Amino acid sequence: MEDPDILVDIEAKFTSRGRVMPPSNRKQAFLPKGATVLPNNQGTAPGIIWEPRPNLLLMTFPGVPREMEAMWRETSVPYLQDHGWVHETILSRMLRFWGISESAMAERVAEYLNLSNPTVAPYASHGEAKLRITAKGASTAAALSLIEPVEKAIKALMGTDCYGVDGDSLASVVGSLLSQRQQTLAVAESCTGGGLGHLLTTIAGSSAYFWGGIIAYDNSVKVNLLKVDAVVLEREGAVSAAVAEQMAQGAKDALGTDWALSITGIAGPEGGSSTKPVGLVYIGLATPAGERLSVRYEFAGFRGRDWVRELSAYSALDLLRRHLL
Amino acid sequence: MEDPDILVDIEAKFTSRGRVMPPSNRKQAFLPKGATVLPNNQGTAPGIIWEPRPNLLLMTFPGVPREMEAMWRETSVPYLQDHGWVHETILSRMLRFWGISESAMAERVAEYLNLSNPTVAPYASHGEAKLRITAKGASTAAALSLIEPVEKAIKALMGTDCYGVDGDSLASVVGSLLSQRQQTLAVAESCTGGGLGHLLTTIAGSSAYFWGGIIAYDNSVKVNLLKVDAVVLEREGAVSAAVAEQMAQGAKDALGTDWALSITGIAGPEGGSSTKPVGLVYIGLATPAGERLSVRYEFAGFRGRDWVRELSAYSALDLLRRHLL
Numbered sequence: 001m002e003d004p005d006i007l008v009d010i011e012a013k014f015t016s017r018g019r020v021m022p023p024s025n026r027k028q029a030f031l032p033k034g035a036t037v038l039p040n041n042q043g044t045a046p047g048i049i050w051e052p053r054p055n056l057l058l059m060t061f062p063g064v065p066r067e068m069e070a071m072w073r074e075t076s077v078p079y080l081q082d083h084g085w086v087h088e089t090i091l092s093r094m095l096r097f098w099g100i101s102e103s104a105m106a107e108r109v110a111e112y113l114n115l116s117n118p119t120v121a122p123y124a125s126h127g128e129a130k131l132r133i134t135a136k137g138a139s140t141a142a143a144l145s146l147i148e149p150v151e152k153a154i155k156a157l158m159g160t161d162c163y164g165v166d167g168d169s170l171a172s173v174v175g176s177l178l179s180q181r182q183q184t185l186a187v188a189e190s191c192t193g194g195g196l197g198h199l200l201t202t203i204a205g206s207s208a209y210f211w212g213g214i215i216a217y218d219n220s221v222k223v224n225l226l227k228v229d230a231v232v233l234e235r236e237g238a239v240s241a242a243v244a245e246q247m248a249q250g251a252k253d254a255l256g257t258d259w260a261l262s263i264t265g266i267a268g269p270e271g272g273s274s275t276k277p278v279g280l281v282y283i284g285l286a287t288p289a290g291e292r293l294s295v296r297y298e299f300a301g302f303r304g305r306d307w308v309r310e311l312s313a314y315s316a317l318d319l320l321r322r323h324l325l
Numbered sequence: 326m327e328d329p330d331i332l333v334d335i336e337a338k339f340t341s342r343g344r345v346m347p348p349s350n351r352k353q354a355f356l357p358k359g360a361t362v363l364p365n366n367q368g369t370a371p372g373i374i375w376e377p378r379p380n381l382l383l384m385t386f387p388g389v390p391r392e393m394e395a396m397w398r399e400t401s402v403p404y405l406q407d408h409g410w411v412h413e414t415i416l417s418r419m420l421r422f423w424g425i426s427e428s429a430m431a432e433r434v435a436e437y438l439n440l441s442n443p444t445v446a447p448y449a450s451h452g453e454a455k456l457r458i459t460a461k462g463a464s465t466a467a468a469l470s471l472i473e474p475v476e477k478a479i480k481a482l483m484g485t486d487c488y489g490v491d492g493d494s495l496a497s498v499v500g501s502l503l504s505q506r507q508q509t510l511a512v513a514e515s516c517t518g519g520g521l522g523h524l525l526t527t528i529a530g531s532s533a534y535f536w537g538g539i540i541a542y543d544n545s546v547k548v549n550l551l552k553v554d555a556v557v558l559e560r561e562g563a564v565s566a567a568v569a570e571q572m573a574q575g576a577k578d579a580l581g582t583d584w585a586l587s588i589t590g591i592a593g594p595e596g597g598s599s600t601k602p603v604g605l606v607y608i609g610l611a612t613p614a615g616e617r618l619s620v621r622y623e624f625a626g627f628r629g630r631d632w633v634r635e636l637s638a639y640s641a642l643d644l645l646r647r648h649l650l
Contacts, residue, residue, distance in 0.1 A: 305529055
């Protein structure tokens, strides 16, 4: 049967974007008799919650992962808890690491990998190493009390290589550190083309510390807007320690911030040489004290252009994080 | 059994990044007797190809999707074709659309959605509408001859809303159009924070037409580096047609390019008002003829910050694409 409230909600979502609801969306407002709506705050198609007979519970979700995940978190989990469907809690905490490989991390925490409750399991994705600590308990509090001592011990063992937990990102951690110090940041980007600024601004409220920057993809922009010395650029090449440091200084001066990060590298697939292979990246940093420094990275060029660019941006955030600590 | 060639390859991949192979990686060099290596050009762990008895073929892949996909494409598919495991070809072509919703697109091509060979199926992701045309045939050529007339008819029906096929992206299509004209592009980004430049530079060789830009997240950068009029900024607000147009002009002037795109908007979750809701975005364009223009967009703010930022960057590319056509 068609639910008039759902129909009104779907039509309102189209109207709010200045669109008319196409007739085909009308079928999203149909529900089985006796079912209730599982609201979708991120899209038009709602889900349903339906108990057609005792001990049988059906929930449906739209196919878009982002919408499904939000609906599960916001409505399904509280529903299951409130209606007695939850008898045991499995709780996980993810510890996040940068600047260390998954296998090197796993060797350092080897003594924890054979625990049974909590379990500790290593993961890796996008250059990041992770450890998932998972505990079973009668309640959230019981599970948490099993996780916490292990988390504390691993953090002590791993030091600053562990940058955060769960929903933390390098961008959010750097943002918190800058906010605490009331300091500001600019960027100068060559091979990442804006990817570092994009990562920094994924964080809501980042305008408090991130002012912006200059995307200097062409060498003319490095010289004209970042005031990189054309003679140095010609002699050392765009991918060099000297140019990375001048780019950072140029962004700091042009924007008037406390800190500036720069990235210049060879993302590939073309442009590499025997002395400057694909994957070679210099990251520069200009500090509030007036220092300029740079670090040389060699990322795995065979993993492709996206990989080199992504790791460059994360590594720049990590370099600043370690200087802020 | 340990395969010495694999071990040498894994060690070389670590050495090329200035690292020593951890002992735990050694197990990646073990193969079942009689199996051959399925090479992994993107990572260290290889797969295997093993026919332990007739009519039984096993292939293994590492769990990283990027590595698995490259291995499937580069080695597994040719192997299956060469060894008589392929008896029928299923071929798909994806048509890509921007500026039209999935449901509106589906209504315009309704007459094609009931075909049986090829089939035509609508999809949507990240604001993009897509149509997958899939044909079965005895060979690639036979399947292709079924796809082509349907593809041609749909393209004629949909006009410029169809921006490309298969691996095309808005960034690659805009890049091809700029390259054909030997013209250059700069960007000025506020709410996207570098995301538009990042998209443009996903394309290898984009340095031929993309020179860079200015990330003007803070208003001071809009005034100082993009020469936005401080009086206009104060009167109209940063998210306005006038500021979008001045930002585009400022980027074009500062970098000396033929075209410039600008983005200024309210990504949320905070910062919205009744007259300027979260999701309101102005995209500006400065053209080689000296024109300045802007377009107002209202994206679905309830879908979140990432959604608004992503659609802003893609919409900017689409605006330029339509002006280049």
